[in-house]
Amino acid sequence: MSRTILVIEDQEQNLYLMKYMLESSGYRVLLARDGNEGLATARVERPDLILLDIQLPTMSGHDVARALKADDALSPIPVVAVTSYAMPGDREAVMSAGCTGYIEKPIDPTTFIDEMETYLNEASSKPGASPEGGESESG
Ligand code: MN
Numbered sequence: 001m002s003r004t005i006l007v008i009e010d011q012e013q014n015l016y017l018m019k020y021m022l023e024s025s026g027y028r029v030l031l032a033r034d035g036n037e038g039l040a041t042a043r044v045e046r047p048d049l050i051l052l053d054i055q056l057p058t059m060s061g062h063d064v065a066r067a068l069k070a071d072d073a074l075s076p077i078p079v080v081a082v083t084s085y086a087m088p089g090d091r092e093a094v095m096s097a098g099c100t101g102y103i104e105k106p107i108d109p110t111t112f113i114d115e116m117e118t119y120l121n122e123a124s125s126k127p128g129a130s131p132e133g134g135e136s137e138s139g
Pocket residue numbers: 009010011053054055056
């Protein structure tokens with residue numbers, strides 16, 4: 001079963017770079033170019049993870065993250081901000097909007113998939129995320 005990643009990004013170059021890398025790693029990829037399109041796609045497709053640009057037209061990434069988290073059906077989906085600014089306060093702003101974490105722009109093709117998968121695996125190992133539940137812990 002291939003997992004589905006929704007990418008919300010208005011810059012074509014970044015959009016296709018992420019799409020290419022994700023598809024090369026076996027993921028199904030959905031694309032949206034603004035927040036409204038992203039929210040509509042998320043409602044229909046229920047992706048396993050959302051990669052969210054913060055600087056978007058019409059609706060900021062922060063607002064998109066808040067809207068996702070305010071929707072009971074969508075709030076469990078991990079949202080990872082993809083952002084070109086990485087000042088200490090920016091991380092807090094994306095986290096307080098409900099994002100799980102962030103990946104810095106410019107996107108580094110050598111680490112992008114690993115970073116994304118860290119967030120994806122964190123989310124799927126949370127208690128209640130799967131019907132099987134508990135992972136084994138030693139010590
Ligand atoms: Mn942008």
